[in-house]
Amino acid sequence: MTITQTPVAEAVRLTGARRVYGGGDQAVVALDDLTLGFAPGTFTAIMGPSGSGKSTLLQCAAGLDRLTAGTVHLGGVDLGALNEQRRTVLRRDRIGFVFQAFNLVASLTAAQNVELPLRLAGRRPAAAAVRAALAEVGLADRAGHRPSELSGGQQQRVAIARALITRPEVVFADEPTGALDTAASREVLGLLRAAVDGHGQTVVMVTHDPVAASYADEVVFLRDGRIADRLGGPAGLPGRAEQIAALMTRLEQR
Amino acid sequence: MTLASVRGRAVSLAGTFAGLALGVALIAMSLLVYASAQPRPPERLSAAPVVVHGPVLPDASGIGDGVRPWSADQAQALAERLAVLPGVAAAVPDRSFYAQLVVDGRPVGDPEDAGAGHGWPSAALGAYPLTKGTAPDADGEVAAGAATGLAVGDRTTLLTGGGPAEVTVTGLVDGPGVYVSEQAAARLSPGVAAIGLLLHPGADPVAVAAAARAAAPDATVSTGDERAALEPAQAAKTRWLGTQLLIAMASLAVFVTVFVVASTFALSTAQRRRELGLLRTVGATPRQICRMVMGEALLVGGAGGLAGALLGVAAAVPAARLLADWGLAEPGLRIRPEPLPVLAAVLVGVGVALTGAYAAARRAAKVPPMAALREASVEAKAMGLGRWLGGGGALALGGFLAVRTATAAAEDRVNSALFAAMALTAAAALLAPVLLPPLVRLAGLPLRGSRGAGAMLVRAETLAAVRRTAATAAPVIATIGFAVLLSGMVATMREAYPAGQAAKLAGLTIAVPDGMPGLPATAVTTGGRSVLPTRVYAGDVSVAAFGTTGGPTSVAAGTADALDIRVGDSVTVTFADGLTEQLTIDKITPDGQVDDDLILPQELVRQHDPSALAPSLLGADPTALAGQPGVEVLDAKAYAEREGAEDGRLLWLFATVLIALSVGYTGIAVANTMAMSADGRRPDLGVLRRAGATTRQLLRYAAAETLLVVVLGAGLGLAVTVPPLLGMAAGLEQEVGAPVTLRLHWPVTTATMLATALLAITAAVLATRRAARRAASG
Ligand SMILES: Nc1ncnc2c1ncn2[C@@H]1O[C@H](COP(=O)(O)OP(=O)(O)OP(=O)(O)O)[C@@H](O)[C@H]1O
Numbered sequence A: 001m002t003i004t005q006t007p008v009a010e011a012v013r014l015t016g017a018r019r020v021y022g023g024g025d026q027a028v029v030a031l032d033d034l035t036l037g038f039a040p041g042t043f044t045a046i047m048g049p050s051g052s053g054k055s056t057l058l059q060c061a062a063g064l065d066r067l068t069a070g071t072v073h074l075g076g077v078d079l080g081a082l083n084e085q086r087r088t089v090l091r092r093d094r095i096g097f098v099f100q101a102f103n104l105v106a107s108l109t110a111a112q113n114v115e116l117p118l119r120l121a122g123r124r125p126a127a128a129a130v131r132a133a134l135a136e137v138g139l140a141d142r143a144g145h146r147p148s149e150l151s152g153g154q155q156q157r158v159a160i161a162r163a164l165i166t167r168p169e170v171v172f173a174d175e176p177t178g179a180l181d182t183a184a185s186r187e188v189l190g191l192l193r194a195a196v197d198g199h200g201q202t203v204v205m206v207t208h209d210p211v212a213a214s215y216a217d218e219v220v221f222l223r224d225g226r227i228a229d230r231l232g233g234p235a236g237l238p239g240r241a242e243q244i245a246a247l248m249t250r251l252e253q254r
Numbered sequence B: 001m002t003l004a005s006v007r008g009r010a011v012s013l014a015g016t017f018a019g020l021a022l023g024v025a026l027i028a029m030s031l032l033v034y035a036s037a038q039p040r041p042p043e044r045l046s047a048a049p050v051v052v053h054g055p056v057l058p059d060a061s062g063i064g065d066g067v068r069p070w071s072a073d074q075a076q077a078l079a080e081r082l083a084v085l086p087g088v089a090a091a092v093p094d095r096s097f098y099a100q101l102v103v104d105g106r107p108v109g110d111p112e113d114a115g116a117g118h119g120w121p122s123a124a125l126g127a128y129p130l131t132k133g134t135a136p137d138a139d140g141e142v143a144a145g146a147a148t149g150l151a152v153g154d155r156t157t158l159l160t161g162g163g164p165a166e167v168t169v170t171g172l173v174d175g176p177g178v179y180v181s182e183q184a185a186a187r188l189s190p191g192v193a194a195i196g197l198l199l200h201p202g203a204d205p206v207a208v209a210a211a212a213r214a215a216a217p218d219a220t221v222s223t224g225d226e227r228a229a230l231e232p233a234q235a236a237k238t239r240w241l242g243t244q245l246l247i248a249m250a251s252l253a254v255f256v257t258v259f260v261v262a263s264t265f266a267l268s269t270a271q272r273r274r275e276l277g278l279l280r281t282v283g284a285t286p287r288q289i290c291r292m293v294m295g296e297a298l299l300v301g302g303a304g305g306l307a308g309a310l311l312g313v314a315a316a317v318p319a320a321r322l323l324a325d326w327g328l329a330e331p332g333l334r335i336r337p338e339p340l341p342v343l344a345a346v347l348v349g350v351g352v353a354l355t356g357a358y359a360a361a362r363r364a365a366k367v368p369p370m371a372a373l374r375e376a377s378v379e380a381k382a383m384g385l386g387r388w389l390g391g392g393g394a395l396a397l398g399g400f401l402a403v404r405t406a407t408a409a410a411e412d413r414v415n416s417a418l419f420a421a422m423a424l425t426a427a428a429a430l431l432a433p434v435l436l437p438p439l440v441r442l443a444g445l446p447l448r449g450s451r452g453a454g455a456m457l458v459r460a461e462t463l464a465a466v467r468r469t470a471a472t473a474a475p476v477i478a479t480i481g482f483a484v485l486l487s488g489m490v491a492t493m494r495e496a497y498p499a500g501q502a503a504k505l506a507g508l509t510i511a512v513p514d515g516m517p518g519l520p521a522t523a524v525t526t527g528g529r530s531v532l533p534t535r536v537y538a539g540d541v542s543v544a545a546f547g548t549t550g551g552p553t554s555v556a557a558g559t560a561d562a563l564d565i566r567v568g569d570s571v572t573v574t575f576a577d578g579l580t581e582q583l584t585i586d587k588i589t590p591d592g593q594v595d596d597d598l599i600l601p602q603e604l605v606r607q608h609d610p611s612a613l614a615p616s617l618l619g620a621d622p623t624a625l626a627g628q629p630g631v632e633v634l635d636a637k638a639y640a641e642r643e644g645a646e647d648g649r650l651l652w653l654f655a656t657v658l659i660a661l662s663v664g665y666t667g668i669a670v671a672n673t674m675a676m677s678a679d680g681r682r683p684d685l686g687v688l689r690r691a692g693a694t695t696r697q698l699l700r701y702a703a704a705e706t707l708l709v710v711v712l713g714a715g716l717g718l719a720v721t722v723p724p725l726l727g728m729a730a731g732l733e734q735e736v737g738a739p740v741t742l743r744l745h746w747p748v749t750t751a752t753m754l755a756t757a758l759l760a761i762t763a764a765v766l767a768t769r770r771a772a773r774r775a776a777s778g
């Protein structure tokens, strides 16, 4: 007797994704016919050697960049079919984004940075909601401070509060802990984990750190713009940090 | 959001604000002075609440309107009819003509005023009382202003259009002007342009005016400010000159403000790519980004506009005084506090801010979200389609205007050259991203082998951020461009006119008036050639006419059009004495070739305008003129220089005002863009410091880079002035009929270049020092 698994509706899906930078002799294939989906309510880590196309994957999946070929579906909507204006609105409503650095608008306070997506959507941010979002990342007392008055870890937590305030379906994070020490990293990762467990959001995170990757449900390894390996997934628990590190080393040496 | 972003960029917006405030102040000031300088009723008619006069006819050239006079008989009949109207105490035919008294051998009074003489009855229209003696009642009697220093009973010489005559001062009057008997006035000016009505106490001017309209249906009846139609021709000319300067100032202010706003906004957009990208990733749509930048422009424009309005109102009073001192406004010009010009200036300021920011806003909206993710923001394509189109269009327009400058009429030439230079400056600024890189490479060639990091860094920085380099070079192009253009224009004209005159008149002796507005008949009849200007009225226009001996009767094309006449047609003209003649037109001359619209036989002018004065006498006989007061005999060269002196003075005045204005103004933009540019590179400075650069080295690199930009900008600025100046030289050559070479005014040119370089380097070094300190500390 065969068990037919009903296909899970995916939060994000890339099909035959290809992204080529430049042209002619200097063309670089950053994504090479890559097909990958992220199920709702999961935490996926993307790993791989430098230049393997991790950031490109994230940016294309989030609709920040366009594919050369292939499609991206976000909650069933084909991003390639939308114009810049509609793509932006969709991104605003359904996606949060956290980068490694330069996340905040320097002239705005922490609270103003957090309420920015709401204001851009034309909604008046409730002061309580903003306060709650900052409290959730442990920065309730820093609401009035500007980015230059915050530490790197604190800036990163403000960025996460901002990414989460609209309760987006998917949060993309590109090396969110890259510039942080162990303790600060742990806080940031805990926040992302909580978004998945507590609110059923989908998180896709690029990282170089096996310990960070071990917070995820699944780890996808990229090399030369293709999927080289996977750990965990819907069926199993994520591997432990040592196991992930060993796989990484193998991939880098090959 | 816009508010917050404005707050965050106070430094970069300060320059835009200052530029805008200054621009709006200039526009507000120009408009206020212009509005206040509108024609006013002459003081001379202050006691006549109602004035009945002939139709006010426009001049084809637009400089001054003219009131068509009645003949002596018509005026007399009309005055008799008006005198019996209820409420009217007296109807006084008012005559104005050339008259000047000689004191201690020299003519006294305004040497430009050809209308100071009146019949005695006119003194009542201004309620000028006789303070001593009796009114002039016969030939050889005169009442003089107390200010002349003459006393009752003095014998002196009276100069009129007919020549000098011995007179006795019979009375002194408390007011301006020279008064002769009514009969003498009727001989010097048979025509009457206006009849002033003196009213009984308590009579209502409005009722009297209505009655006058009924009694004289063909005449124009003016009360209150309407009497401004009777202002002296000299006042209209002065106002016209002043208006030219005000127009030039206001249009330069608009252009330079757009330019300053556009370049600072372009620079700030280029510098904010990462921040804009971040906003895009967080969900700002392109439209929202565009609106945000435009919102900034609106805020800065509004604030700058308000500050500028206050500044402009404050500056209007001293500006009016200055204009009056320069002879470009009536001495009594009082600034009226009118809200409309100020409001208009503020609106122009806001409009200008939005126009200037528009291109930058469009570009900001195109910043991709990815810009937030790149470590250092590398610029996208330097030249967009819009920039190519705008630059190409401005280049074509500038070229066209430069060519047109060569064929423009004399009075349009300066403005045409100015507009050509504006268009070419805009073209150079827009095309700078294409023009600069090859120039930078060229400038770098001799330094290729150098050991230090300086040459490499400067070259790389200017080339990697072509748009930023272009934005910083733009105000330099404008500064140098305007200074070179304006000073070059004046230098070229100052040389061309006297040279042309001297060549035409070589070998002749020329008699000119000294201390009076023109030469009287007695001087002209001693021999030699002269022309006699007067004003005639044909159809519905007032025409500047010129009496010559032995030429064809000809009319300028523009006037011929206005009158709808062709060669061979005959036309009825009314002369200054109110009588008419039939003239047959022999020839139609192209516009702009001669100053006057109608050329006719000199005997006709003499016959109908006894007060006409000749501006000069060519081939004069010095011995025959020896006894004449107020006549000077010169050779061709001295004459050409004397003639050129007044025009030259005005030209220098215009040029100095405009140069000071545009250079002071673009100076703000230069300092601002340099400071912004240094400030925006704080991260790079931090990297350089960590790589081992000393502060001193950083400052040296900043200075070198700034110097390079200034040199390149100055080169382009010089280049944009050449076509308009060549066009101008070609036009002048046509006009004066002598070879004219393009002249640059080197003292002004080099001084502007040095000042710009000094200002730019100071601003860049100070900003870099501040940025380097901050980069080091955080
Ligand atoms: N804008 C670009 N223009 C040209 N090539 C690019 C551009 N961005 C990325 N690339 C190239 O595409 C490939 C993938 O880049 P990507 O940034 O996705 O790598 P990554 O896996 O995120 O690397 P890292 O771990 O170093 O961040 C690389 O070879 C890179 O050089």
Ligand SMILES: [Mg+2]
Residues within 6 Å of the ligand: A054, A055, A056
């Ligand atoms: Mg990356």
